[in-house]
Amino acid sequence: MRIVDLSMELRTGTPVFPGYPTPIVHVWTSIDEHGYYSNLLVLDEHTGTHVDAPAHFIKGAATIDEVPPERFMGEGVVIDVSGLPPKAAITEELIREALKGASVGPGWVILFRTGYDKRAGTPDWFDHPGLDEGAASYLASLNVNAVGTDAPSIDQQPFPAHRILLAKGIPIYENLTNLAEISGKKFKFYGIPLRIRKGSASPVRPIAVVAEPL
Numbered sequence: 586m587r588i589v590d591l592s593m594e595l596r597t598g599t600p601v602f603p604g605y606p607t608p609i610v611h612v613w614t615s616i617d618e619h620g621y622y623s624n625l626l627v628l629d630e631h632t633g634t635h636v637d638a639p640a641h642f643i644k645g646a647a648t649i650d651e652v653p654p655e656r657f658m659g660e661g662v663v664i665d666v667s668g669l670p671p672k673a674a675i676t677e678e679l680i681r682e683a684l685k686g687a688s689v690g691p692g693w694v695i696l697f698r699t700g701y702d703k704r705a706g707t708p709d710w711f712d713h714p715g716l717d718e719g720a721a722s723y724l725a726s727l728n729v730n731a732v733g734t735d736a737p738s739i740d741q742q743p744f745p746a747h748r749i750l751l752a753k754g755i756p757i758y759e760n761l762t763n764l765a766e767i768s769g770k771k772f773k774f775y776g777i778p779l780r781i782r783k784g785s786a787s788p789v790r791p792i793a794v795v796a797e798p799l
């Protein structure tokens with residue numbers, strides 16, 4: 586079995602969604618001065634690779650600390666949408682075609698590979714394909730554990746997929762990376778968030794455990 590790291594590096598200046606503060610990783614103590622090394626983190630919950638809780642878009646819905654941990658793992662599948670044009674809609678038809686009747690449902694985590702992780706911090710980073718309303722409703726009807734993308738958002742404004750998936754209690758991973766490495770493979774996904782009280786999201790270091798010999 587092989588482990589694939591699906592996270593972006595978290596550092597001062599990691600690119601963020603417009604309007605969010607640039608993260609800071611600042612040396613707080615050093616071995617030379619204090620005898621032990623540590624950093625101060627200043628960042629929004631939606632910095633780098635992170636997972637959105639239902640409360641991010643739905644008033645009164647579960648915050649990140651209230652989502653059961655089993656939601657943040659499952660049988661993984663990557664749907665490759667990297668061939669789509671800028672800002673293209675990822676549709677129900679496209680998802681059905683990609684899944685080809687596989688029995689995907691509760692216990693599954695569906696990841697979309699847009700390839701836009703490679704454009705992080707560039708002007709066209711936000712031209713990524715996104716789930717449309719029909720696609721989000723279809724995924725919600727499948728009642729999957731979670732959904733994710735290697736783009737900075739699962740959808741484009743006015744964020745129909747955020748509203749539909751989160752209303753169904755389905756967490757959303759954003760800013761994943763390395764999805765090409767696990768595309769077409771059988772893997773288990775694990776992406777446990779921090780237990781932030783009343784958190785709207787949390788940074789995560791998700792991994793894929795690929796069921797194949799090295």
Ligand SMILES: [Zn+2]
Pocket residue numbers: 631635636637759786
């Ligand atoms: Zn988010």
